[in-house]
Amino acid sequence: MSSHLDLVPPLVEKGHFGDLLSSNETISVSSSSYDSSLAIFMTPNHITMNPKNTTTTYDEPIYFASYDIAPSSERRLFITDTAIIFNFLQDMLKSSKGKEASWLQSSDATGLIRQRAIEYVNFIKECWIHTSQPMPRPDGPLQFTSNHYRILYSCFSLFVLLYIPEPEYEKAPVGEELMEWLNIHFIEPSTEEGDHLSSLDSPWEDDSFWPYLTRATLRGLTKASIFFFHTLLKHPSREMQDLIPVVIPLLESQPRLQNFKAERDFAYASRRWLDKVKALRVEMDRVPEELRFDDHDNWWDSLSDIVGILEGRGEVIQRVSEELGADWKEVCCAWGVFVDTRFRREDLPEIVSEVVEQMPPDPTSMEDMIHSALFSDQPEQALRHAAQFDPWLAAHLADLMESLGMLDTSVNSESELSKRDEYVLSYTDYLHSDPTLWRIIVPYMYSCGEIGRERGDALLLRVPLYLHVKKTSDSSSLAAEAIANTVKEVSALCLEHQREHVRREACKVAAQLLARQKDYGLAVTYYISAEDWPGLGRVIDRVLEEYIQNGPASFASYAAKFIHSLQELPSRINTEGIFAHRLTFAVRYAQIHRLRAEGESPAAIFEIITLLREEIAPKSWWAVLLCDAVDLLQGGSNSLFSSNDLVLLLRRLEEIHIRTSQGCGDDYLNVLLRTIHGKSEKDALDRLKPVRFALAKYFARCTVSGSHNGVTLSQ
Structure with missing residues (x-):
């Protein structure tokens, strides 16, 4: 979300605020309940009304603006698909409410949360790869660059690595995992450099050779390092040729935690390996000063730096990293591979604090600031930086952090929201720039306590x-x-x-x-x-x-x-x-x-009788029904009505006359009167006279034919 809006052309030119004050006008803003857009316009502080005309036309341009650009193209797909993962996680958290309070801290819960978090990471990766490919874009140009999704990928995967490790591996050494993360997201040295050097007969003569080999070693890129160390077997220095057969086996045999079943065995192998590195240092120190040069450079110093890395000397790693243009992240990751191979996640903040004193993160890079906060175990600071970069990242990190117990769940006295809810609702504000995303927005809102539910209710009612x-x-x-x-x-x-x-x-x-x-x-x-x-x-x-x-x-x-x-x-x-x-x-x-x-007159008559007998028909419609009934008699047979039916009709007709005479005619005659477009109750009563006559005539006909079943008119 933008922190300010620029209007073009400006309502008030820069440096001319005094003109606004003297113009006796005010900048007014009206917000839309449909989306997050604003209408901005000038209004006079006082309007003189014409006494002869109560309306005054005031012509001023209206600017329509929005704090956010509505999601489109690949961004829209990204939002809709990751919302599915969010909803899965919320369903899991809802179901946990019926379990013991400690369940969320159990390995089962952490495993399920980790599964959802990895799904986020995998989808971000797919989106990054998709946006990186040069291809036709039928939905229009990308709204966000591939680099934007690369940053999301690096930040989210780092969060999962540091804070949601595999169950039972929370206390395991983390150095190798961090180096793997670094190599995936920040590729150094470049493949192009390696291709160039490998094409040379004497690659050590190239200025980029030793920096490339040093960085490959620092990054733990064993295959690349060994390949170029093999080329040094042809180096003109006899001393170099004698040292390389010792270096190569050391690189090949460096212990890796993943190759050991027990950490104890890994620690023992690491100590044995380090003893061999120290022996290599002794061999190097025996090389006379005058033999440490070739025709191009001091090869001994360059090799010494590499051996210093293998020895785990922190000052060498930091100095070499600075010379190579690496940053604090590379030093911290190398620390866990060479300096302290057993350091754990809880040890990382202390190491980071020491490193960043000499190599601070880049304050102009939100990515670097987020990484620094995550490395330093400062989740709230990481969220603040994430919110500046992308509200999506802040919302989904905050959601996971709260479920892991990393955030304070207390409610802010001013906003009446928790930290997590603040970031999630800020994300919904961004989504609301496109009101058609309401299906996605509402579940996010409903996950944010009573305030979120109220906002969700209001949004649904405005759909x-x-x-x-x-x-x-x-x-x-x-x-x-x-x-x-x-x-x-x-x-x-x-x-x-x-x-x-x-x-x-x-x-x-x-x-x-x-x-x-x-x-x-x-x-x-x-x-x-x-x-x-x-x-x-x-x-x-x-x-x-x-x-x-x-x-x-x-x-x-x-x-x-x-x-x-x-x-x-x-x-x-x-x-x-x-x-x-x-x-x-x-x-x-x-x-x-x-x-x-x-033409189903008997059935129609039966329905009319039923409506009147069961008093389903409103009294205002009785007169209309009686007229309908008589209409059905015209030309009908004598068996349409039973004598009981006939009596019912006569009684309803009599009630209408009696109640009308008592002043309640509007309750009984209003519908009939409007139907015949009459002007008074007399018109309606006149319309009912043929009804009475027809019913009497029908009763007489039934009497003559003997179908009255013993019922006389007096009934």
């Missing part, structure tokens, strides 16, 4: 449910599909992190959006999922309004999509009864109109 879709014949279905897919992903994250209230709120937002788009079927599904019963009621009302405004066909097409939601309701024990009834009514009333359209 755009769909991007603007071009208006086509399929645009509404595409939008609905986009919303459904996004809500599904949001819900999955909420369920994974036990954020049920956020899931419900997201479903509620989706339902509102879908309702505005008239996708009532999906809207109802999400309102039920959110358990937002008032919202469910509003959607049902809007669908019923479709009947009033646009007729039964439009209403039926919308309400038919509620069937699946209606089937879900019984499984929800907390469902509000009134809203369940309203949803049931909408679905079954749509079914009535479908049956009517298909």
Whole structure:
């Protein structure tokens, strides 16, 4: 993240701050909740309003800026893939909460943490190799150079080497491992130098010969050293030719810890080997001063430096390293191979402190400063430098450090965050420069205590449910599909992190959006999922309004999509009864109109009777249902209604008249009145007169035919 922003052209020129003060203006900033961008603009300190016009236009340029450049190209892939490793580690740490408190310090836990850390290292290495290769980049140029990933690789692998060794090897000598790390990440001497020298008949005559051979020996590059020592068998100095057969076997037989089963055996072999080196020193000292030169240089001094390295003389190693242009790291790594072959990880800070007094790290190189802090066992300082270099590195190192017990877990009184959480949330701020990375950002946030969870909740509730879709014949279905897919992903994250209230709120937002788009079927599904019963009621009302405004066909097409939601309701024990009834009514009333359209009058009549008998239908719709029932009688047979059904219809009709006369007509006649576009209750009652007449006529017809089952009109 940048510590400052440069605006081009500048709002205020350098050295002209006084002009800003005299202009009576202020630099204003507005932050975006969608991403990490800012809008920057000038505003007057005082605006004189025109009394005749309450609005004033103030023209000023608006700058849009961001502290971070959104991840793209290879960086985006790097972020998404390493997030998978992070989530695996968090899952492991969550599962450990059900175990004993000491489990995290056990070898099993350390082994699992080491496995995740090595996965980070391997992936960084792959990314470095990928970015190093000259190849076409269809996704655009690299956002970060291969050197950036090389630095990540060197820092992360050093951290794993020093702080997450293999279980049971925590107390093992570390010198050879450090030298191997140095040779992998900082290749010296170069292959080109070796190729050049090997092509010469008398390579010792080249100015780079002895520096190359000295550094190859210092780095423990045995094969290269032995190869060029063999060339010295042809050296014109007889004394040199006599010494080389002693040097070569020493290089070949230098003890390596990995070749011994017990450290005790390694220590014994090292002492024996060092005795042989001392014997070589005695042989060298016998060479007369005047015979220590050839035609080009003092070969004896150069060979003496190499023998001094093999002897483990710290002052020689440090002097030679400075002469060769090496840094403090090379001295520290060589120390564990030649000076003290048994030094352990806990011994390293003391050695480093001595070396850096004479060879300090480069303060202009974040890589060198991170290495220095890690070598010196200063994890918090390493994190500060890592944060300056790349927030990704600081966040993931901090995450591992806390799990290993390397960081203080206490909460800062000001930020209310632990050290680890500060770096992880800073990384999420960087990621938020690209709001489409919300799927990755949220798990990081949810791993950061209550503050992180609050931020994660807020981010999920701001996730755009769909991007603007071009208006086509399929645009509404595409939008609905986009919303459904996004809500599904949001819900999955909420369920994974036990954020049920956020899931419900997201479903509620989706339902509102879908309702505005008239996708009532999906809207109802999400309102039920959110358990937002008032919202469910509003959607049902809007669908019923479709009947009033646009007729039964439009209403039926919308309400038919509620069937699946209606089937879900019984499984929800907390469902509000009134809203369940309203949803049931909408679905079954749509079914009535479908049956009517298909000529299934008996089935339609049965549904109407059921809605009225079971009081599923709201009273405001009774008049409409009675009109529908009478319409079905026109031309129908005498067997559409039973006498009991007929009595029920007459009773509902009578209740409407009685309640209307008592001043409650709006509760019973409002829907019918709006449906027939009437102006008063009288219009609605007039519409019901044919209903009463038709029912009486039908009852009479049933009486004549003998199908009244003994029920008289007085009933």
